Amino acid sequence: MNIKRLFMVLLILLAGCSADISDYRSEKPTFDLFGYFSGETRAWGMVQDYQNKQIRRFEVVIQGDVVGDTLTLHEKFVYNDGExxxxxxxxxxxxxxxxxxxxxxxxxxAHGNTEGNAFNWRYDMEVNTDNGMVKLHFDDWLYRQDETHVFNQTSLRKFGLEVARVTLFFAKTPAQAQ
Incomplete structure (x- = not known):
C-alpha cells in the first residue's frame, strides 16, 4: 500500500473514533439534562489549540427555563480578553x-443522546478565527459528576481532524441542584 493510501485509511479511521453513549448506561448519577440546567448554572472553561496550548479562557452564566419538553438556555460568556x-x-x-x-x-x-451520567451533543457552528469564519463540527461530551458538578469535553473538528478542544466545568450551588 502506498503512503497516500495509508494516510487516507488512517484519516478515515481516526475521524470515526469516538466513545459510544451506551458505554455510560450504568454510570451514576443519572444525567437529567433538563433538571440539571433548570435555573442558574455557572461554568468556567478554556479553549486549547491542536497542540494543546491554552488559547482562551472564559466564564459563563447560564439561565435555564423548562416549559414542557423544551429547555431554553440563555448563556452569557465573558472571555479573558474582555470579549x-x-x-x-x-x-x-x-x-x-x-x-x-x-x-x-x-x-x-444539534442532536443529542443521554445514557447514565453522560450526554453527547453534536452540531456544526461557524467560528470566528484569525483567518475569518470557519465551519467546525462540535462533539460535546458532558459527564454528571455529582448533584452539583458536570464536566464537559468538546472536540472541534475540521475535515475530520481535531483542530481545538474546549474543557468546561459546570457548578450549581447545592440549593440550586435537583
Missing part, C-alpha cells in the same frame, strides 16, 4: 428520549 458573547439554545426532548436543539450561531440542528 462578551451570548447564545440562546432551545432544546427539545423527543418522544424517543433523544434531544434536538437550535441556537442563532448553530448551523442546522
Amino acid at each position: 462578551r458573547q451570548t447564545r440562546t439554545w432551545r432544546i427539545t426532548r423527543n418522544p424517543d428520549g433523544t434531544y434536538q436543539g437550535t441556537a442563532g450561531d448553530i448551523i442546522g440542528v
Whole structure:
C-alpha cells in the first residue's frame, strides 16, 4: 500500500473514533439534562489549540427555563480578553428520549443522546478565527459528576481532524441542584 493510501485509511479511521453513549448506561448519577440546567448554572472553561496550548479562557452564566419538553438556555460568556458573547439554545426532548436543539450561531440542528451520567451533543457552528469564519463540527461530551458538578469535553473538528478542544466545568450551588 502506498503512503497516500495509508494516510487516507488512517484519516478515515481516526475521524470515526469516538466513545459510544451506551458505554455510560450504568454510570451514576443519572444525567437529567433538563433538571440539571433548570435555573442558574455557572461554568468556567478554556479553549486549547491542536497542540494543546491554552488559547482562551472564559466564564459563563447560564439561565435555564423548562416549559414542557423544551429547555431554553440563555448563556452569557465573558472571555479573558474582555470579549462578551451570548447564545440562546432551545432544546427539545423527543418522544424517543433523544434531544434536538437550535441556537442563532448553530448551523442546522444539534442532536443529542443521554445514557447514565453522560450526554453527547453534536452540531456544526461557524467560528470566528484569525483567518475569518470557519465551519467546525462540535462533539460535546458532558459527564454528571455529582448533584452539583458536570464536566464537559468538546472536540472541534475540521475535515475530520481535531483542530481545538474546549474543557468546561459546570457548578450549581447545592440549593440550586435537583
